[in-house]
Amino acid sequence: MSHSVPPSTGHRGALRPSALLTALLVSVGSYALMQTMIVPALPVLTRELDTDPSTAGWLITAFMLGSAVLTPVVGSLGDRYGHRRMMLVSLGVFLLSTLGAAFAPGVPFLIVMRAFEGISMATLPLALTLIREKMPPERTVSAFGLTSAMIGGGAGLGMVVGGLLIDSASWRWMFGVESVLIAIALLLVVVYVPETSRQRTGHTATPARLDLPGAILLAASMSALLLAVTQGSAWGWGSGRVIGLFVLAAVLLAALGTVETRRAAPLVDIRLLRHGPMFVTTVATLLIGAIPFLFYVLLPPLLQTPESAGAPYGHGLSVIEAGLLLLPGAIGTMIAGRLGPMLSHRFGARAPLFAAMALMAAGGVLMAVWHGSVLQIGVIFVLVGFGSGFGFAALASLVAKIVPRRDLAAGNSLNTVVRTIGSAIGSQLATVLLQSSIVSSTGLPTDDAFGQGFWLAGGLGVAGIVLTVALRVHPYESAGAPTGAVDTAKAGAV
Template sequence: MTLTARRSGGLLAAMLCAMTVQPIAQTMVVPILPSLAGEFAVSASDVSWVMTANLLAAAVLTPILGRLGDLHGRRRLLLLSLLGTVAGSVLAVSTHSFALLLVARALHGIGGGVLPLAFGVIRAELPPERAARGMAMVSTSMGIGSGLGVVAAGLLMEWWDYRAVFWLLLVLGLLAAAAVALSVPADRGTDREGGGTSPLAAVTLAVWLCALLVAVSQGNGWGWTGTRVLGLLSVAAVVCALWLRVESRTRHPLIDLRMLARPTVALTNLAATLTGFGMYGAYIVMTSFAQVPQEYGFGFSATVLIAGLMLLPNSAGNLAAGTLAAALIARRGPRTPLVLGGLLGAAAMAFLTVRHGSAVDLYLAGGVFGLGTGLAFAAIPVYVNSAVPPGQTAVANGTNAVLRTIGAAAGSAVTGAVLAGDTVAGTASPTLHAYQAAFMITAAGFLAAAAVPFAIRSRPVPVHEEIS
């Protein structure tokens, strides 16, 4: 049963509030990594685990929390996800141990469960005519939150120390949890035949995802042909095969492999992976390019704060994408915004390959790139939800989010390797040729994502035709 228009407006506002917290938690630490390295007396390579710990926890827990929400009720799992962010922030502001800081960042990763759970709530609770717009807005809020997180952290570091960043995240987490508690009705789950979950499936999923993401995230620092990276990739392959075997034989799988094998779901997951590759690769190369000293003949000598501010057009593009995507989906279905999103992302990165002499070029490309990723990510859940029953909404979108994370880690690693492989003589700064190559690689990722929807033959069910 759906809610009245007034109550559904409050619910959607709560979902947007909750969804914005998670990307802010991911990106807010980027400007403060040097400060954290100094505060905790660790190396630059060690402090990168502040990002990696969050990435690993989010990747592992997102599909698990989505599945548990389908089984036992999404409201309580939403609150658990947000309280993980709160607990992590409390620990981060109070600890003087780097090990405990990593635990705090892992607790922040519990917030990754908000995305699939929010989609499940929207599909189940919002009036059908508002569901498409709601999903589009929640999807695009990820990009908005990512940009705002970097800017907010840069501003806070101008006046206070790194703890101010975690204090802000603590407040945002509490506000989001309160909004969910007040606006989201209690539910008992929708997967009535799902039974329980397999602990072995959860453990093997966690092991192979962690091994894969650590290898990809640390490959540039450890060496891609080194023993540690190759060993982790081997572990990931073996345990993934074991996980597939466990899931295919258990009566109540954590992730239904038959669902993943459906062409619409599989191809949409591929599009999400490629879009994640392009998006995070673009973030890396654009912010790095802005900070290159102008004495090298390119770049803008931007501080971390200014580089973050240069991403604001990206957030503005994401914001505009929410309304545009909902209109396009209602009139033409999800294929148009997904294709258009990839094309816009590719165009923005290709533009920077040839035009990068002015900050205006970066602002323009950022706005177009943000509009493109916003359109793509708004269309993706519509495709996924059209191919799965309501009882699998959260876990299906959670799995999609994990594959997006894998794509993001790969995009960051590949662009990082390209930039590190060609540097200005006597410095660690990448050359202009390296940046141009990185721009083209991210453009290729977006272009590949734009091609995928043409292989999806089934007609997605419009959101207003679904039975909530």
């Protein structure tokens, strides 16, 4: 029998919703900063660690890969041992790996530490579950929107903070400063976050064992897919190695689907994808993960290339100047995250998602056509920032409306994993576009490479608009789901 833990602040006094939300926001924000803080440092790391751009790109990919694999594992353990406890474990591993990165002797060790840092992504689904369980009902929707918006806003702020630290100190200080923030998050969780009752997994009274086969298949399939995307230009897209990796990824994903549908408590509950609205929402999640990262990877070199380098697009900004130019877009992400629930309440659950896709599509098209001045880039990126914020708010709201309460942890876990995979694919696609069009005389990408990347972002946004129009939101009714959970989901459905 599961035992409910009374709502308390650790062991001290009554629950304080504002303090609880602050602790969760700082925890999620520490992850959000770290996912992009390293982006402006890639040229510096490539030079100082004596490596090549393709290898340096794995400092982003390893983080995303670690997130995709470790997040559902931690979520499953949260169902079994408690979500607060696993939040503390996640932040602890995050802190240790970040300190390890600060003292990394070389790029291989740094890539490994970045993979372990990926566990920090688990703070998002854990935070959403804690909000659902512990926040007053009247504050749940706004807390969902704010927490989800922290992801996009923190990602934008991460580029600014990373640029500032690189300009004024060593790249190692990025990880040192981040370690302080993680330590603060740990302390806040210890003091202000109560434990949830242990969740029932599947339809049994006690949580099932960890889905180790699912974790292995997920890690192997994502590694094969991302390695193929990363090395496609270097090895040749038609080479046996690249084709073999794509085939291997497809086979492993098929095996993952087979294994997960047969388990009572799967690591990634693919059965949710049998429900049409959840399937469409998941594909939209993939796009919302990919599109912003196309901009995150493409814009720094576009802005920082010196005008004297011989490229037609050089703007000659410093790292910090480029980060400050993108800061309004990051602020727009957080504002849109707060506006998302209001938009949903007034115009329906699909409205924030439609706004997200429309704004990011417009941003991609406009950036492809006009990126000749710093002012144009800054203004257009604000559109992308608002789109990203609406997207993050929409995903949290849609999953809550579609998935019954008993399956909410599984739905958030699936949503988080898919968005992380989208982010990894988006960053790698942008890297591949830049590396595949290097001008031998300058060693820099062509202007067409940036244009193609922005057109790709616009096209993905248009695809997202089509998906949104096709989406019909109604709750998923799993076999054996409690009537109350289904009724609750129906009450919020459109």
